[in-house]
Amino acid sequence: MNAPRTRVQRRPVHGVLLLDKPLGLSSNDALQKAKWLLRAEKAGHTGTLDPLATGVLPLCFGAATKFSQLQLDAAKTYEAIALLGATTTTGDAEGDVVQRCDVDPAQLTPERLSAVQRQFTGPIRQVPPMHSALKKDGKALYEYARAGVTVEREARDVVIHALNLTLVFTDQAQAAIKIIVTCSKGTYIRTLGEDIGAALGCGAHLTFLRRIDTGGLGVERCITLAQLEAMPEDERVDCLQPPESLLAQHMRVTLDGDNTARFLSGLRRRGEWPDASAVAVFSEAPAALLGVGHIKDGELVPDRLLSPLEIQQILEGTPHLQASGILEKL
Template sequence: MNAPRTRVQRRPVHGVLLLDKPLGFSSNQALQKAKWLLRAEKAGHTGTLDPLATGVLPLCFGAATKFSQLHLDADKTYEAVARLGVKTSTGDAEGEVIAERPVQVSPEDLARVQAQFTGPIRQVPPMHSALKKDGKALYEYAREGIEIERAPRDVVIHTLALTRLDDTTVRIVASVSKGTYIRTLGEDIGEAMGCGAHLTSLRRTATGGFGQAQCVTIEALEAMSEDERMAQLLPAEALVDGHSRVTLAAEDAARFLSGLRRRGGWADAEAVAVFGTDPQAFLGTAHVSAGELIPGRLLNPIEIQQILLNAPQTEATP
């Protein structure tokens, strides 16, 4: 007879966990595992990685979930390996082989294709993606053998490096704008070389200002104590690191948190991170127009209090 499962006592957790997503996990499976390990009440991720992809997956907890959209829109960097000469139904190693062609790629071909796919390009989103048509994900149509017409998208490949590993494999390192599909990039590169291709591995090495060196694995989290797990969390304001900064005194901070605009000598700015002085706390985001600080996404007083209560205590200097 199986022993009854112990019910996890959830609690408010606020912050960002930089997870190195393991191979074979969906982004949601990785999120739920980390949420369980932290006993967190509320969590979300900042954009999905395929189960066959590994790497940087920022997970947001509590108040940080309010700012997750900022990293959905962030530039990202990937490393991938493409197998030349073989096309699959999904553009990666999970799909069925649908075409094979001989590979005759010279160093000049590699340089030409690298230049061709650097800068602004257009991509047709793959059928095996989470994009929705009439409320249904494209991959669901694909599983039913239905092909849906997709409009091309404008994306930007900021940097691209193609390195020949052997006769039939190429390493792809690409820094890209939001909305770029690396599987599609690999397929399009293969077509431009005249032989087709599919990805055999894919790793996200950076998103926004976060890199793989900052990440923790699920295995490492499992081996930690609860306090050690909590120490892995970055504060919610880590998601707005590139914003301009405005600090408000107590009275203005209270009014700002209630949604009221504040007037001051600030320069116009589209993205502002707002902090209070008493207590010293992150309040939320805003923008400045004509000297007015206009609230955007805000923490609530309970969230701020919970964050301050859980903040590491520093000893006073005698």
């Protein structure tokens, strides 16, 4: 007879966990594991990372979930290896080989790689792969693919902000292309690898994919699930970045007490501020994130606000700040 499962006592947790997602784990599975380890009440991720990819996956907890869309929309940087000379059904090493082609490394000169690099830099169009979570008639494309059905997909506009291609060789002396790419949301790196292989005339598929940055949050700042699990439970929450870590690209505005209360109630405030489409708004004393907004013609307009309770809980979890009575002050 199985022992009864112990019910986890959830708690309010606010912040961002910069996770180095392991190979083979879905983004949601990684999120649920971290949520369990932190005993968090509310959590969400900032866009999926393929199970076969590793790297930066910001996980948002509590109040930080209100800003998760910002990371979903942010530019991403990936490092990938595309093995030349073979295409597969999935565009990566998990699929069956569809076609093989001889590869002559001598023809893969720096000049040729540079030309292909320029070809795929800037605005480009991509046909989404069949093995993706995009939906057609309410059904994910990968479900069609698993059933052996190929459906028509429209090409989508994406932007390759920066691209670097380098000829490398595997341990088995096979020619491959190392790809470092910074791209807009919606870019499929597997498709990019396939298209680069096609442009080189020999085909390719990904054998390695790692996200090394998203919206300025680099992999060097990340922690693994194994590291988090090995910590004493009361230390795990210390690994969280504050919610405002997602707002590094926002203009900062600080409001005094009266304006803080009015802003939190959803009222617009006037001031001598320049127009700005993205503003992170803070209270003066105590210093606390209130939410985000935008400024038009000297008017600060609330877009997404934290609740007074969320602000109090964040301050109570911040050393050296007195949060008592914050609900009354705000």
